[in-house]
Amino acid sequence: MRILLINPTTRRYTTNVSIQAQAPLGLLSLAAVLRSAGHNVKIFDRNVEDGSIKKYLKFEPELVGLTSFTGPMLLDAIYLSSIFRKHLDVPIVWGGIHASLLPQQTIENPNIDIVVVGEGEETILELADCIEQGQDLENVQGIYWKKQKNGTHKIVQNAPRPFIRNLDSLPFPTWDLLDKQKYFKTSLGWNRSSFAFFSIQSSRGCPYNCGFCYNTVFNKRKWRPKSPERVVEEIAFLKETYRAKTILFVDDNFAVSPKRAMKISQGIVKNKLDVNFHIDCRVDLLSKQVAKFLRVAGCDQIYFGIESGSPRILRFINKGITLKQALHAVRLCRELGIMSSTSFIMGFPTETIEDIAYTCRFIYQLNPDSLLLKFFVPYPGSPLYNYVIKHNLFSPPAKLEDWAITWTNIGCQFSKIPPDTLRKLSRRTFRKYFTRRIPKFALIFLLNLLKKKISPKQMLSWGIKNFLM
Ligand code: B12
Numbered sequence: 001m002r003i004l005l006i007n008p009t010t011r012r013y014t015t016n017v018s019i020q021a022q023a024p025l026g027l028l029s030l031a032a033v034l035r036s037a038g039h040n041v042k043i044f045d046r047n048v049e050d051g052s053i054k055k056y057l058k059f060e061p062e063l064v065g066l067t068s069f070t071g072p073m074l075l076d077a078i079y080l081s082s083i084f085r086k087h088l089d090v091p092i093v094w095g096g097i098h099a100s101l102l103p104q105q106t107i108e109n110p111n112i113d114i115v116v117v118g119e120g121e122e123t124i125l126e127l128a129d130c131i132e133q134g135q136d137l138e139n140v141q142g143i144y145w146k147k148q149k150n151g152t153h154k155i156v157q158n159a160p161r162p163f164i165r166n167l168d169s170l171p172f173p174t175w176d177l178l179d180k181q182k183y184f185k186t187s188l189g190w191n192r193s194s195f196a197f198f199s200i201q202s203s204r205g206c207p208y209n210c211g212f213c214y215n216t217v218f219n220k221r222k223w224r225p226k227s228p229e230r231v232v233e234e235i236a237f238l239k240e241t242y243r244a245k246t247i248l249f250v251d252d253n254f255a256v257s258p259k260r261a262m263k264i265s266q267g268i269v270k271n272k273l274d275v276n277f278h279i280d281c282r283v284d285l286l287s288k289q290v291a292k293f294l295r296v297a298g299c300d301q302i303y304f305g306i307e308s309g310s311p312r313i314l315r316f317i318n319k320g321i322t323l324k325q326a327l328h329a330v331r332l333c334r335e336l337g338i339m340s341s342t343s344f345i346m347g348f349p350t351e352t353i354e355d356i357a358y359t360c361r362f363i364y365q366l367n368p369d370s371l372l373l374k375f376f377v378p379y380p381g382s383p384l385y386n387y388v389i390k391h392n393l394f395s396p397p398a399k400l401e402d403w404a405i406t407w408t409n410i411g412c413q414f415s416k417i418p419p420d421t422l423r424k425l426s427r428r429t430f431r432k433y434f435t436r437r438i439p440k441f442a443l444i445f446l447l448n449l450l451k452k453k454i455s456p457k458q459m460l461s462w463g464i465k466n467f468l469m
């Protein structure tokens with residue numbers, strides 16, 4: 001069966017979310033399973049090949065699948081669904097995080113026939129087989145679908161699908177389906193790692209319960225790891241096949257098991273894989289022993305979600321970390337030569353100007369190598385989403401297309417601080433942080449300029465965006 005999997009773009013609709021093109025790993029994983037079963041799969045990534053609709057219509061797919069995050073990319077996904085619907089009489093299937101968190105509302109959209117809830121490898125395969133053989137979809141677990149009868153339809157919710165038991169059983173993602181150069185060119189990085197990075201998901205889910213995170217509903221607080229051996233094999237495959245130099249682990253929480261993290265590190269060293277890699281880690285999970293193992297194996301960047309410098313807010317969002325742990329983790333990175341990348345979120349419900357002042361001071365004290373300042377958005381499925389609805393701070397959109405939200409267009413105030421003031425405070429915090437690091441950043445900019453990794457125009461626009469606006 002010919003199957004087209006689409007990664008819709010956010011670029012056309014906003015610049016207010018992180019929009020660098022990254023390979024759509026979820027689709028690569030679905031494609032791998034489908035291809036192993038003999039299906040003919042293509043991937044259309046609108047982030048890197050914007051105007052290629054005609055090319056993919058010519059492929060005449062017999063099933064079109066689209067992925068979804070909450071946010072402006074939904075507008076593109078709806079648009080593309082309508083285009084494919086207009087030209088082809090084939091099932092339009094939605095999956096991914098947004099569709100999984102709000103399946104009923106998603107399936108109500110007239111351009112969508114089937115919604116796959118949760119991880120999609122087993123479901124898409126069963127779906128493709130059923131559709132190819134003209135069978136009914138009654139027994140496919142994990143879907144919402146439109147059952148046609150006498151020219152009309154009714155929405156049917158099938159039984160949920162259990163999690164995949166053994167993630168090692170999944171085939172390697174189909175990187176060969178992508179023009180990798182297109183991703184490498186658009187990625188910007190600030191450390192020693194190569195721009196040409198490959199992503200790997202070495203585990204799924206997370207046992208924690210942070211208030212703003214999708215995990216509680218999507219992964220039901222379960223953490224399911226691939227074995228260290230399998231992870232090392234996947235790195236070796238990317239290295240041998242594509243000469244991969246940098247690996248980005250896109251796990252929700254890479255280091256839930258310190259033992260596994262160390263075993264993966266040992267495997268990388270033992271097999272002389274000679275790669276750099278980046279992970280996401282909670283500050284309370286990074287011990288000196290684990291950090292040393294990671295460093296020796298090539299870890300040169302760790303991304304920490306710290307989120308606030310106010311102990312009260314940390315408790316409110318159920319982050320379960322302390323500022324002391326954050327300081328310790330960042331210091332450890334500095335000591336070992338690992339770049340510390342940190343994220344903070346402003347605008348949580350109940351947050352006050354004093355809380356933001358704590359955050360600002362804490363960032364200054366922490367002095368991480370990189371800083372991402374975001375604003376709170378109540379993503380469906382998160383505990384704080386329920387909180388803001390309960391406290392009448394947010395009315396959830398009634399239609400799929402109205403979920404094209406970002407902090408700038410959401411039109412709500414969740415914290416005690418008016419949005420304009422919050423924006424100003426965020427800029428001030430960033431400037432204070434940045435000013436202190438000017439010598440270091442100037443050097444990095446210069447090196448990036450010399451190596452032609454960044455153009456003077458990009459540098460200028462970055463400066464204007466962060467300092468003049
Ligand atoms: C890498 C990443 C990015 C990359 C882009 C990735 C990409 N593919 O385009 C970048 C850095 C650009 C990014 C940006 C953003 N991201 Co992001 N990102 C991730 C991250 C860490 C990994 C995604 C991934 O590759 N997962 C691995 C694959 C295997 O899983 P998957 O994509 O979920 O796919 C599986 C299923 O969902 C399903 N499936 C997926 N698609 C489809 C399609 C079909 C047809 C079917 C049947 C099934 C199916 O099957 C797949 C295999 O099981 C996730 C967290 C996470 N661990 O998932 C956050 C995450 C997806 N991001 C998130 C957010 C909030 C953002 C931003 C808004 C951040 C910001 N403020 O700027 C932006 C929005 C970007 C946009 N396009 O709109 C949230 C999404 C919440 C939500 N409700 O949608 C997440 C969950 C993080 C979090 N903990 O909150 N992100």
Ligand code: SF4
Nearest residue numbers: 206208209210213252
């Ligand atoms: S924010 Fe990170 S630690 Fe918290 S629940 Fe989500 S993935 Fe887990």
